[in-house]
Amino acid sequence: MSDLRSAIENAGPGRRKWPWISAGVAVLLVVTGIAYAATRGGGAAPGAAGGGEPVRGGTLQFALIDYQRSPDPQWGTNYAESLIGNNITDKLTWQDPKTGEITPWLAESWEYNKDLTEFTFHLRKDVTFSDGARFDAAAVKANFDQYVRGDKALGVNPNGATLLPGYIETLTPDDFTAVVRFAKPLASFLQASAFTANAQPGFLSPATLRLSAKERTDPRKVIGTGPFVYESWQEQAKTVLVKRAGYNWSPPALGHKGEAYLDRVVFNTIPEASVRTGSLTSGTIDATLDVGTTDEKPLAAQGYKIIYRGVSGTAIFFNFNSQLFPTNDIAVRRAIQAGWDREAVRKTVLTDSYSVATSVLAPSVPGYVDYGGTILKFDPDKARRILDEAGWAPGADGIRVKDGKRLEVKLLGINNLVVNKPAYESIQQDLKKIGIDLQLTVVPIPDYTANQAKAKTDWNITAANRSRNDPAVLNLQYGPQLGNGAYVTRDSVGVDLDEVTQTLGRLELTLDPQTRKQYAKAAQDLLLDKYALVNPVYNPSQVIAHAPSVHGIIFDAQSRNHFVDAWKSNGK
């Protein structure tokens, strides 16, 4: 009897647990249900928009996917580093994001010699670093010297060596004149002086340049001339910038006078796309970069503003290995160019902020030519015909065969952009229909770099993009002496090495806009049409969604953001 009673007593806690468990199950169901309902629900309307006069003050809470690993803007290979670097340092020149024209910034004017080996900059005289030091020709020289050569004693890498190849020295004929000299013509240097992407030439105070790499990890010691200065830096979590008092030298092209409007900008790192979007709609943050492609439409419908700019430079490209079977056959390369449905990629994978590539250059790069109606047009019949004529006959499994070898094309790509994998899969589906077996290996960056080292012998296609808003990017990427993206050598069948070298190399020899345009067209004709060395896929974009109360976030020519002109309606 007592046994029975005790059993009942002991069953008690179990019973009391039961509602708890059912509650757990219920919560799970609710979670699913509500998450589902979130798609239908209109969501709370964000704060009312207010245009008109800029309001001073306030903190902008900004979110992005990457985190800044080092506060040193001259160092760094990710987007967060260049984005933040742009707001604490200034450059010699400002490239107009619309026209690509180089306009004054810290340099009021400039001239160059005929050979394009000597560039003379006349500097503004009223610029100071935030530690009070004067910005002058000596500062320019100290920066460029260390930027290109590094400093072993300080542990500083030669961060700028790839941007400024052939840099010899900077001369300082007077306090506010800097002459930058190169060993060979470098037309792209003028654009490089405005470069705002990774490892950028933003000017640091001479005091900062004397610090070791280790000491520069203290953000308060990293001093620039920019509209903001570091307040704090929490690795992995956030970087906080406050406005620089007395700043008055933003690029004249921006039409902004004086200090930044915002008191403070907080860059929050949020790795997950759904969390960035949710934080925006719940009002925790004011703006977010790296908006998930499927979130754009719902956000816009809820009244959030979507702003974007295509990444300048090349499109996401499939670079063909012109040496390796089967992409050493121009017929295969042409068939791939014509064999995939642009419309399908646009409809299922891309949003209005992105675009299907119509050339190897992005449309914003000076000298861009549209091939959307000719070479880069979906034409499966043409693709089949090209392959038929080249002797590729359909095999038993639908994949074409020639001389007993299947038409297998191996692609190496990076999975850093969410759009890449589905876009490549879409192309894979289309190519299968015309008898090409595109095999995808889309991996994280370290594995990409490891495999890239063997690309010449192992991969038919490498897929990536390069951010540089200057047509000379084609030379950097495909010049046989430089990037040699298509692995053109004397052994490449049907490709004239010297012709490629010369046609691309000419882009560094002139800064005359008309001549450069011709050269750029010739280069694109050669890469896309004559030798079909590349299949451009889509133009990646930097997309920001922000509350309607946020105004004036600027995209520069490299699609990085500047906050000097940004403000919030409520000034909070």
Added chain:
Amino acid sequence: MLRYIALKVGRAVFVVWAAFTLTFVLLFVLPADPVDLLFDPAELNAIPPEVRRQVADNYGFNQPVLLQYLDRLGHALRGDFGESVQSGRPVTAAILDMLPSTLALASGALVLALLIAFAVAFVATSTRQEWLRNLLEALPSGAVSVPVFLSGILMLQVFSFRLGWFPAFGDQGASSLVLPLITLAIPVSGPIAQLLVRSFATEFRSGYVTTSWAKGATRGRIVAGDVFRNASLPALTIAGITFGNLIAGSVITETVFARKGLGRMTQTAINTLDVPLVQGIVVLVAVTFATINLVVDLIYPLLDPRLRATLAVPAPGPS
């Protein structure tokens, strides 16, 4: 007893050294070159060899591997793991920066997981309802059946974005810790509850329990008194596994909830082949792990009289 302790401490030191060495080997087995990872991937073909050499020089990557190893080991012995390749920060400072938030997350989740596991095992053993027992025995597998990132993201959707109860990211105060704790504790509690349910049941049928029955103890007292104590031993045994689960889970939890922490740092460090940073983290993890084991080793005999008896004979206790 002193000899026993010395032996265990010696082993702990060995484990840390071996983890250090093995990590070093693993990082060199990886096909990527850490120097390449300091550049934009699209630029790789265009990096002049002298630049590459200079960068490698900067970090000592071009020295013979053995020399690099000895150099790092020598420094590590003095507590100096060098500077992170990617950020230039001293490794020790970087790790110490991350340690508090990861510790809070991991230890909180562990406590919560233990509570869940013991509650499940306790109720499952003491209840007489077959259906309830079956249901409870299914819970551990349910706990490990949903990917951590999915449960985390779904919880965020509801409790942060819809209801606004908890902040969605960062680590400001206790409220931002609630969701990550639950997310991490659920999968960690699974294996513990699993083992506990089983050993509770086993112990429940043991002879001494029968004795207690005979002496007129109630079911609840038996579970709470005898079974609980003896069945807890296996739970200590899987401390190691739990530890691993905590580390693996924290990588994902920290990513989903955008918390700073060692898990995310480990992932980034491995992804960028940041050798000094990886080594620093591994040594920290190994030291923690070895310490936990040492403690378990030392209290194990105190908990299990059967083992205490065998200790007199020089047989190795479970480690």
Added chain:
Amino acid sequence: MTIDVDTPATPVLPAAAGQRPVARSPLRRLGAAARQPILVLSWIIVLVVLGWAVAPQLFTAHGPYDGNTAASFLPPGTEHWFGTDRLGRDLFARSVYGARTTLTATLLAVLIAFGIGTVVGLVSGFVGGIVDTVIMRLVDVFLAIPSLLLAMVVVSVLGYSTNNIALAVGISAIASFARVMRAEVLVVVHQDYVRAAYGVGVRRLGVMLRHVVPNSLGSVVALAALEVGSAVLAVAALGFLGYGAPPPQPEWGLLVAEGRDYVAVYPWASIMPGAALAIVVVATHRISTSLRKDRRR
């Protein structure tokens, strides 16, 4: 109530503990099963999923790779039970075809972990001495290194394929299995019935096979049942971190991982495969529990 060291703990012998008559007719088994609807359901689920793995084309009319531009992100319905993904591929078909990849990978991972781990733990615990010391230190070292590092090294070195990912997951779980097995063995070898077996002249190998192995396996089998779930999830976690199977191959963990980015807008893309995954894991586990109970009886 505390235990007295002198009170010998009664050994839990699977054979001896049974109070029921041994043989049960298949019919009675069936009858017993009918009283456990959840167990029956679990069997059905597992059998169906095995069917998916063996002959996926019997279960769905859609192909796993057939994209349809017009059908991007359709919600679940009669035509597409799980909805469609971004490229308009049927998610149910992808789940069905993904069963083979996922199950193979899981089994491989569990076999590696269970097989190697159990043997290592058994040898270590049973042989003892220097062998035990060496093995256990190695196991400790493996436990002390983040399994993520091990997994990433294996995948990076051997290449991206589901089997290599399974191998990575399996290898990083060996140490836990070895540890649990050894702990069990140690408890068993000190039991009186083992000593008694030695006493009546049974050889070491005999003792190991007849007494130690069966009595130690319990916890390890339980762990293995859980590992089925953990392995699926570990594969999913690697997919989450960017180390997934190569596209366009469908794989459950990867389906969930890739669908998570759309969770606010198209929740089914991750929830449907996620729910399928969870149900299968729970069902497998329910079956493994029932098997163990049967054996105990």
